[in-house]
Amino acid sequence: MDFTRIKPHPDLDEFIECYWMMYSNESVPIVEKIIPDGFTEIIFNYRDVYKSKTSGDWNLQSPNLMAGQLKTFFYLQNTGTTGSVAVKLKPAALTQLFGFSMDQYVDKIVDLDSLSNSKLKQLKERLLAYLNNVSSIKEHFVKSILDDYFALLIQNASKNPLKEPLELIFSSHGLVTVAEMVAIAGVGERQLERLFKKYIGLSPKYYARIIRFNYIFKLIKSKKDSWAEIVYQSGYYDQSHFIQNFKAFTGEDPSSYFFEKINMANFFLNK
Template sequence: MLYERIQSPPSLSKFIDCFWVIESDDTTVHQQKIIPDGFPEIIFHYGDPYRINISGEWSAQSNQLLAGQIRNHFLLENTGRSGMIGIKFRPQGITTLFGTNMEPLTDDVVELETTLPGQFDPVSSMLLGKDHFSKKITALSSFLEDSVNSKETSDQLIDKVLQLIFTRNGVLSVSEIVDQLDVSERKLERSFKKFIGLSPKFYCRIIRFNYIFKLIKEQKLSWSELAYLSGYYDQSHFIKNFQEFTGEDPSKYFFEEETMANFFLNRPVEK
């Protein structure tokens, strides 16, 4: 299985975290767990279709998808060879670029056309075709650069809140955000749900959970040390939170295994 992350050009870095590619010629059916990472995505499948189980039942996915924020893990399953290219947006990136209200997309992966009809028509055929993924990334980058214009729906409050959350690795309360940014809690909640799709409190939980993977990647720690450094009250609280997001005990989780979940959660260190 090929997992590759491609940095977005500087002109798009305000909206897009990265592009990614997953490819495999193995037609053996494998189930993959997808775990919350705090970043919405647009995905194009140019391989065989995938199936998804996000609410207890399996269903076929379309080949062009928009994935909103998720609050729990879900399952994917290939039906043949894998070939997909994804745009991992900044948390507020889809709303900023396209004006989309993200709240109705929470805990859902929908057909791209239902939310952004016709938006990617100029490049969709090429993205779903047989060209090498490097050409697809180049074409997608150029298309998105042309799409960026003065109509973007930016929100300085959301930008400041997200900067604070990531600087603190999610270890802060809503009251701290309200006090530091001098904003009402009601305004914060309303804006956050539109741009992100979640409450700021729950989003902080996701980012704090993500920080666990960064710490494990950088240094060898005991579970109690890991719980303390990632801002949990105690080890039992840490284990409970880990289980809520992954469905697994951290001691039984394969952090080094090559999976989609680990590929997305093991983010490169930003310089």
């Protein structure tokens, strides 16, 4: 599998984390695990679709998808060859740009066409007009199409009332209390909860927990620290608490997780 991350235009920093692409001519089914990373996505599969499994049976996905916030891991499996282009959005961007109430999409990956959103329809038409009509997808064309589309869209974006609390979560690597978020937001705790429910889909505490979990991957990627130091730096009380949280998000013990393996989970988490 070939993975590519594309940096958007700097003017889009408030709304877009990155664009990404996946490509593979391998059609043998491979199961991939997807782990929460704190971002939402709009995904376009221009080759064969994927199957997903959260619990129980496998379900065939639609070609064009919107993914809300994840609370835990799930599985994907290809049904043939892979060709995907996606937009990874900042935590509140789907509400700011498209007006979604994100609590409706927690742990959900929905068919884009089922949303009846004219702005998303325009995005799909513009991107697929390129993806479905060329023999070789070029990064700079994908970037140009997406940059141009979002540059127009952000002109009418709503204000993000969670800008300061989210910046605090990321700058502290999730090591922040709800009281600290309340103070910097200038609203009461119940109002902060309501805003997180609408714009993120998760509670402030749970979202900070995901970002703290993500920080583990950054620490491990640096290869400078021992497990004991990683446990301490990522803000866990002790090693058992660290292992418990790691298993909750990945289904695996950290000592047995393959951090260097080339797969979807590590591509998304190893920024």
